[in-house]
Amino acid sequence: MSEVKIDPRQLIQELSVEELCETAETYYAAITDPIPQMAKPFSNTLDAPHLLYSMGMLLSGMRLGKSMTVLDFGAGTCWFSRCLNQMQCVTISVDPSASALEMGRRLFEMQPILGGTLQPPRFVLFDGYTIDVADESVDRIVCFDVFHHIPNQEQVLREFYRVLKPGGIIGFNEPGQTHSQTAQSQYEMRNFKVLENDIHLDEIKALAEGIGFGELRIKLLLTPDFEMSYADYVRTTKWKLPPSAARHNAVAATRNGTVFFFTKGTYINDSRSHTGLSHRLEVLSYDKSVTKGRPCNIVVRAYNTGSGRWLHENVGDIGVVKAGVHLYKADGTLLDLDFGRGVLQSDVMPGDSAEIPISVTFTEPGEYKLEIDMVSEAIIWFGLLDSETQTIQITVT
Numbered sequence: 001m002s003e004v005k006i007d008p009r010q011l012i013q014e015l016s017v018e019e020l021c022e023t024a025e026t027y028y029a030a031i032t033d034p035i036p037q038m039a040k041p042f043s044n045t046l047d048a049p050h051l052l053y054s055m056g057m058l059l060s061g062m063r064l065g066k067s068m069t070v071l072d073f074g075a076g077t078c079w080f081s082r083c084l085n086q087m088q089c090v091t092i093s094v095d096p097s098a099s100a101l102e103m104g105r106r107l108f109e110m111q112p113i114l115g116g117t118l119q120p121p122r123f124v125l126f127d128g129y130t131i132d133v134a135d136e137s138v139d140r141i142v143c144f145d146v147f148h149h150i151p152n153q154e155q156v157l158r159e160f161y162r163v164l165k166p167g168g169i170i171g172f173n174e175p176g177q178t179h180s181q182t183a184q185s186q187y188e189m190r191n192f193k194v195l196e197n198d199i200h201l202d203e204i205k206a207l208a209e210g211i212g213f214g215e216l217r218i219k220l221l222l223t224p225d226f227e228m229s230y231a232d233y234v235r236t237t238k239w240k241l242p243p244s245a246a247r248h249n250a251v252a253a254t255r256n257g258t259v260f261f262f263t264k265g266t267y268i269n270d271s272r273s274h275t276g277l278s279h280r281l282e283v284l285s286y287d288k289s290v291t292k293g294r295p296c297n298i299v300v301r302a303y304n305t306g307s308g309r310w311l312h313e314n315v316g317d318i319g320v321v322k323a324g325v326h327l328y329k330a331d332g333t334l335l336d337l338d339f340g341r342g343v344l345q346s347d348v349m350p351g352d353s354a355e356i357p358i359s360v361t362f363t364e365p366g367e368y369k370l371e372i373d374m375v376s377e378a379i380i381w382f383g384l385l386d387s388e389t390q391t392i393q394i395t396v397t
Contacts, residue, residue, distance in 0.1 A: 054144075093124065214265060
Protein backbone atom coordinates (compact mmCIF):
# COMPACT_ATOMS: atom_id res chain seq x y z
CA MET A 1 0.00 0.00 0.00
CA SER A 2 1.44 3.34 -1.05
CA GLU A 3 1.77 6.12 1.47
CA VAL A 4 -0.38 9.22 1.25
CA LYS A 5 1.61 12.03 -0.30
CA ILE A 6 2.56 14.88 1.97
CA ASP A 7 1.17 18.31 1.12
CA PRO A 8 3.82 20.99 1.91
CA ARG A 9 1.03 23.41 2.88
CA GLN A 10 0.04 21.01 5.63
CA LEU A 11 3.64 20.83 6.82
CA ILE A 12 3.72 24.64 7.08
CA GLN A 13 0.65 24.54 9.33
CA GLU A 14 2.04 21.76 11.52
CA LEU A 15 5.57 23.09 12.02
CA SER A 16 6.61 26.50 13.29
CA VAL A 17 9.31 28.64 11.71
CA GLU A 18 11.50 27.92 14.73
CA GLU A 19 11.04 24.17 14.31
CA LEU A 20 12.00 24.33 10.64
CA CYS A 21 15.13 26.32 11.56
CA GLU A 22 15.98 23.63 14.11
CA THR A 23 15.54 21.04 11.37
CA ALA A 24 18.22 22.80 9.33
CA GLU A 25 20.59 22.82 12.29
CA THR A 26 19.90 19.15 13.02
CA TYR A 27 20.69 18.27 9.42
CA TYR A 28 24.04 20.05 9.31
CA ALA A 29 25.06 19.10 12.85
CA ALA A 30 24.66 15.41 11.95
CA ILE A 31 27.05 15.60 8.99
CA THR A 32 30.23 13.70 9.83
CA ASP A 33 32.03 14.46 6.56
CA PRO A 34 31.23 18.00 5.39
CA ILE A 35 33.64 17.95 2.44
CA PRO A 36 31.03 16.97 -0.20
CA GLN A 37 28.87 19.92 0.91
CA MET A 38 31.82 22.28 1.02
CA ALA A 39 33.18 21.18 -2.37
CA LYS A 40 30.13 22.33 -4.34
CA PRO A 41 29.70 22.95 -7.24
CA PHE A 42 32.40 20.33 -7.91
CA SER A 43 31.45 17.78 -5.27
CA ASN A 44 30.51 15.09 -7.80
CA THR A 45 30.19 14.53 -11.53
CA LEU A 46 26.42 13.98 -11.40
CA ASP A 47 25.43 17.32 -9.85
CA ALA A 48 28.20 19.57 -11.19
CA PRO A 49 26.74 20.16 -14.70
CA HIS A 50 23.36 21.17 -13.28
CA LEU A 51 24.81 23.37 -10.54
CA LEU A 52 27.17 25.13 -12.93
CA TYR A 53 24.43 25.66 -15.52
CA SER A 54 22.09 27.19 -12.94
CA MET A 55 24.90 29.27 -11.46
CA GLY A 56 25.72 30.70 -14.87
CA MET A 57 22.11 31.69 -15.50
CA LEU A 58 21.82 33.20 -12.03
CA LEU A 59 25.08 35.15 -12.20
CA SER A 60 24.15 36.52 -15.61
CA GLY A 61 20.83 37.91 -14.40
CA MET A 62 22.27 39.28 -11.16
CA ARG A 63 24.25 41.90 -13.13
CA LEU A 64 27.12 41.69 -10.69
CA GLY A 65 30.06 44.04 -10.46
CA LYS A 66 33.32 43.85 -8.55
CA SER A 67 33.16 45.05 -4.92
CA MET A 68 29.38 44.68 -4.70
CA THR A 69 28.06 43.47 -1.36
CA VAL A 70 26.12 40.24 -1.92
CA LEU A 71 23.96 38.56 0.71
CA ASP A 72 23.96 34.80 0.22
CA PHE A 73 20.65 33.74 1.79
CA GLY A 74 20.46 30.14 2.97
CA ALA A 75 24.18 29.90 2.35
CA GLY A 76 24.62 26.48 3.95
CA THR A 77 28.33 25.69 3.90
CA CYS A 78 28.95 28.99 2.03
CA TRP A 79 30.35 27.43 -1.14
CA PHE A 80 28.48 29.95 -3.29
CA SER A 81 29.73 32.75 -1.02
CA ARG A 82 33.26 31.61 -1.67
CA CYS A 83 32.71 31.71 -5.45
CA LEU A 84 31.35 35.25 -5.14
CA ASN A 85 34.36 36.29 -3.05
CA GLN A 86 36.67 34.90 -5.72
CA MET A 87 34.93 37.27 -8.17
CA GLN A 88 35.83 40.13 -5.81
CA CYS A 89 32.40 40.59 -4.28
CA VAL A 90 31.94 41.23 -0.56
CA THR A 91 29.75 38.53 0.96
CA ILE A 92 27.37 38.12 3.87
CA SER A 93 26.45 34.46 4.39
CA VAL A 94 23.10 34.01 6.13
CA ASP A 95 21.76 30.65 7.34
CA PRO A 96 19.60 29.28 10.19
CA SER A 97 22.21 26.61 10.98
CA ALA A 98 25.17 27.60 13.13
CA SER A 99 26.86 24.32 12.16
CA ALA A 100 26.57 25.16 8.46
CA LEU A 101 28.08 28.60 8.97
CA GLU A 102 30.93 27.06 10.94
CA MET A 103 31.60 24.79 7.97
CA GLY A 104 31.60 27.92 5.83
CA ARG A 105 34.25 29.54 8.01
CA ARG A 106 36.29 26.36 7.71
CA LEU A 107 35.87 26.41 3.91
CA PHE A 108 37.34 29.92 3.67
CA GLU A 109 40.25 28.81 5.85
CA MET A 110 40.88 25.63 3.83
CA GLN A 111 40.54 27.39 0.46
CA PRO A 112 41.67 31.01 0.80
CA ILE A 113 40.61 33.38 -1.93
CA LEU A 114 43.30 33.73 -4.61
CA GLY A 115 44.53 37.31 -4.39
CA GLY A 116 42.79 37.86 -1.06
CA THR A 117 39.37 39.24 -0.20
CA LEU A 118 38.32 42.87 -0.43
CA GLN A 119 36.74 42.51 3.00
CA PRO A 120 36.57 39.49 5.33
CA PRO A 121 33.41 37.42 4.70
CA ARG A 122 30.60 37.87 7.23
CA PHE A 123 28.54 35.02 8.68
CA VAL A 124 25.07 35.82 10.08
CA LEU A 125 22.76 33.40 11.88
CA PHE A 126 19.14 33.65 10.69
CA ASP A 127 16.31 33.26 13.23
CA GLY A 128 13.68 32.57 10.59
CA TYR A 129 12.21 36.06 10.74
CA THR A 130 14.75 38.88 10.53
CA ILE A 131 18.16 39.26 8.90
CA ASP A 132 20.70 40.93 11.17
CA VAL A 133 21.90 43.31 8.46
CA ALA A 134 21.46 47.09 8.25
CA ASP A 135 18.80 48.72 6.07
CA GLU A 136 19.77 49.32 2.42
CA SER A 137 23.26 47.91 2.91
CA VAL A 138 23.56 45.20 0.24
CA ASP A 139 23.72 45.46 -3.56
CA ARG A 140 22.52 41.96 -4.38
CA ILE A 141 20.86 38.96 -2.74
CA VAL A 142 21.33 35.45 -4.05
CA CYS A 143 18.89 32.70 -3.08
CA PHE A 144 20.21 29.44 -4.52
CA ASP A 145 17.82 26.51 -4.10
CA VAL A 146 16.57 27.86 -0.77
CA PHE A 147 13.32 29.83 -1.12
CA HIS A 148 11.18 26.70 -1.53
CA HIS A 149 12.25 25.74 2.02
CA ILE A 150 10.85 29.00 3.45
CA PRO A 151 7.39 28.82 5.11
CA ASN A 152 6.98 32.59 5.69
CA GLN A 153 7.92 33.78 2.24
CA GLU A 154 6.21 37.17 2.43
CA GLN A 155 8.01 38.07 5.65
CA VAL A 156 11.38 37.02 4.21
CA LEU A 157 10.72 38.99 1.02
CA ARG A 158 10.07 42.06 3.18
CA GLU A 159 13.44 41.52 4.84
CA PHE A 160 15.07 41.24 1.42
CA TYR A 161 13.46 44.54 0.42
CA ARG A 162 14.64 46.21 3.64
CA VAL A 163 18.32 45.28 3.33
CA LEU A 164 18.62 45.88 -0.43
CA LYS A 165 19.88 49.21 -1.67
CA PRO A 166 17.64 51.09 -4.12
CA GLY A 167 18.14 49.52 -7.53
CA GLY A 168 19.42 46.30 -5.92
CA ILE A 169 18.60 42.89 -7.38
CA ILE A 170 17.63 39.59 -5.82
CA GLY A 171 18.16 36.43 -7.84
CA PHE A 172 16.56 33.03 -7.23
CA ASN A 173 17.40 29.56 -8.48
CA GLU A 174 14.52 27.31 -7.47
CA PRO A 175 12.72 24.11 -8.47
CA GLY A 176 9.42 24.11 -10.33
CA GLN A 177 5.68 23.81 -9.89
CA THR A 178 5.54 20.12 -8.91
CA HIS A 179 8.69 19.89 -6.82
CA SER A 180 6.91 18.73 -3.67
CA GLN A 181 5.56 15.62 -5.39
CA THR A 182 8.91 14.17 -6.44
CA ALA A 183 10.12 11.06 -4.66
CA GLN A 184 13.12 12.88 -3.20
CA SER A 185 10.98 15.71 -1.82
CA GLN A 186 8.47 13.32 -0.28
CA TYR A 187 11.35 11.39 1.32
CA GLU A 188 12.84 14.56 2.81
CA MET A 189 9.52 15.81 4.20
CA ARG A 190 8.49 12.44 5.58
CA ASN A 191 11.75 11.52 7.28
CA PHE A 192 13.40 14.84 8.15
CA LYS A 193 10.50 17.34 8.29
CA VAL A 194 12.22 19.49 5.69
CA LEU A 195 9.84 21.76 3.81
CA GLU A 196 9.96 21.02 0.08
CA ASN A 197 7.47 23.48 -1.35
CA ASP A 198 6.45 24.09 -4.95
CA ILE A 199 7.45 27.30 -6.69
CA HIS A 200 4.56 29.14 -8.33
CA LEU A 201 5.83 32.34 -9.90
CA ASP A 202 2.38 33.92 -10.01
CA GLU A 203 2.13 33.67 -6.21
CA ILE A 204 5.67 34.93 -5.58
CA LYS A 205 5.19 37.74 -8.11
CA ALA A 206 2.06 38.94 -6.29
CA LEU A 207 3.86 38.89 -2.92
CA ALA A 208 6.94 40.71 -4.24
CA GLU A 209 5.02 43.40 -6.09
CA GLY A 210 2.84 43.99 -3.04
CA ILE A 211 6.00 44.72 -1.05
CA GLY A 212 7.37 47.10 -3.68
CA PHE A 213 9.64 45.03 -5.91
CA GLY A 214 9.63 45.82 -9.61
CA GLU A 215 9.31 43.72 -12.70
CA LEU A 216 9.83 39.95 -12.53
CA ARG A 217 12.55 38.79 -14.94
CA ILE A 218 12.89 35.12 -15.83
CA LYS A 219 15.71 33.18 -17.46
CA LEU A 220 14.61 30.47 -19.87
CA LEU A 221 16.04 27.44 -18.12
CA LEU A 222 16.83 24.33 -20.12
CA THR A 223 18.89 21.38 -18.94
CA PRO A 224 22.53 20.46 -19.56
CA ASP A 225 21.35 16.87 -20.14
CA PHE A 226 19.54 17.78 -23.34
CA GLU A 227 21.34 17.27 -26.62
CA MET A 228 20.31 16.80 -30.25
CA SER A 229 21.55 15.17 -33.40
CA TYR A 230 23.44 17.16 -36.01
CA ALA A 231 20.45 16.95 -38.36
CA ASP A 232 18.16 18.43 -35.71
CA TYR A 233 20.77 21.08 -34.98
CA VAL A 234 20.89 22.10 -38.62
CA ARG A 235 17.09 22.33 -38.80
CA THR A 236 16.98 24.35 -35.59
CA THR A 237 19.67 26.83 -36.60
CA LYS A 238 17.95 27.44 -39.92
CA TRP A 239 15.06 28.99 -37.97
CA LYS A 240 12.74 26.08 -38.51
CA LEU A 241 10.68 24.77 -35.64
CA PRO A 242 12.79 22.58 -33.35
CA PRO A 243 12.02 18.86 -33.35
CA SER A 244 9.36 17.61 -30.96
CA ALA A 245 11.98 16.17 -28.59
CA ALA A 246 13.58 19.62 -28.24
CA ARG A 247 10.22 21.26 -27.54
CA HIS A 248 9.36 18.60 -24.99
CA ASN A 249 12.66 18.95 -23.15
CA ALA A 250 12.48 22.75 -23.17
CA VAL A 251 8.97 22.75 -21.68
CA ALA A 252 9.82 20.09 -19.09
CA ALA A 253 13.00 21.89 -17.98
CA THR A 254 11.17 25.20 -17.61
CA ARG A 255 8.49 23.58 -15.46
CA ASN A 256 11.03 21.79 -13.28
CA GLY A 257 13.34 24.73 -12.61
CA THR A 258 13.11 28.49 -12.37
CA VAL A 259 15.74 31.21 -12.35
CA PHE A 260 14.16 34.59 -11.74
CA PHE A 261 14.90 38.08 -10.47
CA PHE A 262 13.30 41.07 -8.78
CA THR A 263 14.66 44.62 -8.56
CA LYS A 264 14.06 47.11 -5.77
CA GLY A 265 12.87 50.20 -7.59
CA THR A 266 14.58 51.25 -10.81
CA TYR A 267 17.76 49.45 -11.80
CA ILE A 268 20.68 51.64 -12.86
CA ASN A 269 23.96 49.86 -13.48
CA ASP A 270 27.23 51.50 -12.54
CA SER A 271 30.91 51.34 -13.41
CA ARG A 272 31.64 48.36 -11.15
CA SER A 273 30.68 46.38 -14.25
CA HIS A 274 31.59 46.98 -17.90
CA THR A 275 27.91 46.90 -18.91
CA GLY A 276 26.62 50.23 -20.20
CA LEU A 277 29.98 52.04 -20.19
CA SER A 278 30.33 54.49 -23.07
CA HIS A 279 31.72 57.99 -23.55
CA ARG A 280 32.28 60.87 -25.91
CA LEU A 281 35.48 62.82 -25.25
CA GLU A 282 36.31 66.40 -26.12
CA VAL A 283 39.81 67.84 -25.59
CA LEU A 284 39.27 71.40 -24.33
CA SER A 285 42.92 72.46 -24.01
CA TYR A 286 46.46 71.09 -23.72
CA ASP A 287 50.09 72.19 -23.74
CA LYS A 288 51.39 71.41 -27.22
CA SER A 289 55.01 71.96 -26.17
CA VAL A 290 56.58 71.43 -22.76
CA THR A 291 59.97 71.07 -21.14
CA LYS A 292 60.95 67.69 -19.72
CA GLY A 293 60.38 67.46 -15.98
CA ARG A 294 57.63 70.10 -16.07
CA PRO A 295 53.90 69.29 -15.93
CA CYS A 296 51.97 69.06 -19.18
CA ASN A 297 48.39 70.17 -18.51
CA ILE A 298 45.41 68.76 -20.37
CA VAL A 299 41.70 69.44 -19.87
CA VAL A 300 39.02 67.18 -21.33
CA ARG A 301 35.25 67.03 -21.10
CA ALA A 302 33.83 63.53 -20.82
CA TYR A 303 30.21 62.89 -21.74
CA ASN A 304 28.52 59.82 -20.27
CA THR A 305 26.75 58.44 -23.34
CA GLY A 306 26.08 55.02 -21.83
CA SER A 307 23.57 53.62 -19.36
CA GLY A 308 25.87 53.22 -16.37
CA ARG A 309 26.60 55.66 -13.56
CA TRP A 310 30.31 56.57 -13.34
CA LEU A 311 31.55 56.21 -9.76
CA HIS A 312 34.13 58.70 -8.49
CA GLU A 313 35.03 56.68 -5.40
CA ASN A 314 34.76 53.09 -4.16
CA VAL A 315 36.54 50.54 -2.00
CA GLY A 316 39.96 49.68 -3.42
CA ASP A 317 39.35 52.15 -6.26
CA ILE A 318 37.44 49.35 -8.04
CA GLY A 319 35.09 50.63 -10.71
CA VAL A 320 36.13 54.26 -10.21
CA VAL A 321 36.01 56.07 -13.54
CA LYS A 322 38.94 58.28 -14.50
CA ALA A 323 40.42 59.87 -17.57
CA GLY A 324 43.47 57.83 -18.53
CA VAL A 325 46.41 58.49 -20.80
CA HIS A 326 48.44 56.07 -22.95
CA LEU A 327 51.92 57.27 -23.93
CA TYR A 328 53.27 56.49 -27.41
CA LYS A 329 56.33 57.46 -29.41
CA ALA A 330 55.61 59.52 -32.52
CA ASP A 331 55.85 56.31 -34.60
CA GLY A 332 53.08 54.65 -32.57
CA THR A 333 55.24 52.49 -30.27
CA LEU A 334 53.54 52.07 -26.89
CA LEU A 335 55.69 53.31 -24.00
CA ASP A 336 53.31 53.43 -21.05
CA LEU A 337 49.69 52.25 -20.92
CA ASP A 338 49.07 54.04 -17.62
CA PHE A 339 50.95 57.27 -18.17
CA GLY A 340 48.46 59.49 -16.37
CA ARG A 341 45.08 59.83 -14.72
CA GLY A 342 42.50 62.57 -14.25
CA VAL A 343 39.88 62.13 -11.54
CA LEU A 344 36.19 62.92 -11.23
CA GLN A 345 34.97 65.10 -8.38
CA SER A 346 31.55 63.43 -8.22
CA ASP A 347 29.57 60.61 -9.81
CA VAL A 348 28.46 61.20 -13.40
CA MET A 349 25.02 59.96 -14.36
CA PRO A 350 24.05 58.85 -17.89
CA GLY A 351 23.49 61.94 -20.05
CA ASP A 352 25.71 64.17 -17.88
CA SER A 353 29.30 65.27 -18.41
CA ALA A 354 32.33 66.35 -16.40
CA GLU A 355 35.37 68.52 -17.03
CA ILE A 356 38.53 66.66 -16.04
CA PRO A 357 42.04 68.12 -15.66
CA ILE A 358 44.99 65.81 -16.35
CA SER A 359 48.64 66.49 -15.58
CA VAL A 360 51.52 64.37 -16.92
CA THR A 361 55.30 64.81 -16.82
CA PHE A 362 57.81 63.68 -19.43
CA THR A 363 61.32 62.56 -18.44
CA GLU A 364 62.90 62.62 -21.90
CA PRO A 365 62.71 65.09 -24.82
CA GLY A 366 61.09 63.98 -28.06
CA GLU A 367 57.91 63.82 -30.08
CA TYR A 368 55.08 61.94 -28.41
CA LYS A 369 51.47 60.94 -28.90
CA LEU A 370 49.03 60.81 -26.02
CA GLU A 371 45.87 58.74 -26.40
CA ILE A 372 43.16 59.81 -23.96
CA ASP A 373 40.46 57.39 -22.90
CA MET A 374 38.19 56.79 -19.91
CA VAL A 375 38.86 53.82 -17.67
CA SER A 376 36.85 52.05 -15.00
CA GLU A 377 39.64 51.00 -12.66
CA ALA A 378 40.15 47.21 -12.40
CA ILE A 379 37.23 46.75 -14.84
CA ILE A 380 37.95 47.96 -18.40
CA TRP A 381 39.10 50.77 -20.67
CA PHE A 382 36.16 52.34 -22.48
CA GLY A 383 38.03 52.17 -25.77
CA LEU A 384 37.79 48.39 -25.61
CA LEU A 385 34.01 48.84 -25.60
CA ASP A 386 34.12 50.82 -28.86
CA SER A 387 34.11 54.30 -27.33
CA GLU A 388 36.20 56.70 -29.44
CA THR A 389 39.44 57.86 -27.83
CA GLN A 390 41.22 61.18 -28.51
CA THR A 391 44.87 61.52 -29.58
CA ILE A 392 47.05 64.62 -29.19
CA GLN A 393 50.71 65.24 -30.10
CA ILE A 394 53.20 66.78 -27.69
CA THR A 395 56.69 68.14 -28.30
CA VAL A 396 59.04 67.80 -25.33
CA THR A 397 62.27 69.80 -25.22
